[in-house]
Amino acid sequence: MLMQCKLIVWDECTVAHKKSLEALNFTLKNLRRYNNIFSGLMIFLAGDFRQMLPVIPRGTPANELNACLKAQPLWNNVKTLSLTTNMRVQHQNSQSAAQFSKQLLSAVIENVFPNISENYQNYDWLSQRAILAAKNNDVQGLNFTMQSKIDGDLVTYKSFDTITNPDDVVNYPTEFLNSLELPGFPPHNLQSKLVHYDIS
Numbered sequence: 346m347l348m349q350c351k352l353i354v355w356d357e358c359t360v361a362h363k364k365s366l367e368a369l370n371f372t373l374k375n376l377r378r379y380n381n382i383f384s385g386l387m388i389f390l391a392g393d394f395r396q397m398l399p400v401i402p403r404g405t406p407a408n409e410l411n412a413c414l415k416a417q418p419l420w421n422n423v424k425t426l427s428l429t430t431n432m433r434v435q436h437q438n439s440q441s442a443a444q445f446s447k448q449l450l451s452a453v454i455e456n457v458f459p460n461i462s463e464n465y466q467n468y469d470w471l472s473q474r475a476i477l478a479a480k481n482n483d484v485q486g487l488n489f490t491m492q493s494k495i496d497g498d499l500v501t502y503k504s505f506d507t508i509t510n511p512d513d514v515v516n517y518p519t520e521f522l523n524s525l526e527l528p529g530f531p532p533h534n535l536q537s538k539l540v541h542y543d544i545s
């Protein structure tokens with residue numbers, strides 16, 4: 346089979362030890378007897394390095410990084426293709442399919458924070474739920490979407506950034522300072538809802 350095939354698909358490659366890639370290289374060379382890497386065979390490696398690395402029993406993170414495929418010289422021949430398009434949405438031609446990921450996201454919000462326009466003042470209710478996302482950008486996007494469901498005027502507060510040493514102004518232009526989103530600091534462009542309470 347290995348002598349006849351034209352393509353090897355290796356899924357979840359990120360958990361493989363780098364030596365296994367080397368072993369495949371040598372095995373193919375022994376069987377097919379071409380001198381190019383993988384004996385000229387196309388190898389398709391699929392996986393997400395943010396998920397899972399090789400498991401080294403009683404190993405440290407450094408051991409895992411050292412065992413991972415990227416630490417193998419053969420990796421220099423790999424051409425990386427990023428998958429960024431939601432193919433499930435692309436392949437269904439119906440109108441609602443185009444909205445699929447948006448619907449999924451709004452369903453998450455509706456499930457975790459049902460009726461937020463009514464419940465947002467109930468702190469007990471708020472403290473019992475949260476939506477986590479891998480990236481701060483997504484968190485801010487979700488936050489903004491949920492904020493837009495609450496009545497009230499949107500007010501924008503911009504931070505006031507100055508450089509303490511005027512000589513540094515060339516190195517740290519205001520546009521750059523404004524682009525920083527530091528943990529524990531409000532964003533440069535803070536958007537809040539002004540809610541009018543009925544005091545009567």
Ligand SMILES: *[C@@H]1O[C@H](CO)[C@@H](O)[C@H](O)[C@H]1NC(C)=O
Pocket residue numbers: 367370371374379380381382383384418419
């Ligand atoms: C992969 O196989 C080729 C062909 O046999 C060989 O020249 C090369 O050194 C091997 N690479 C590694 C990293 O083992």
Ligand SMILES: *[C@@H]1O[C@H](CO)[C@@H](O)[C@H](O)[C@H]1NC(C)=O
Pocket residue numbers: 460463464
């Ligand atoms: C939303 O909350 C309000 C006030 O608590 C309640 O009257 C209404 O029935 C709720 N709507 C839904 C769909 O849960």
Ligand SMILES: *[C@@H]1O[C@H](CO)[C@@H](O)[C@H](O)[C@H]1NC(C)=O
Pocket residue numbers: 484485488489492535536537538
């Ligand atoms: C969500 O937005 C509000 C108002 O703009 C802000 O006070 C809050 O810190 C934001 N939360 C997150 C997790 O970004």
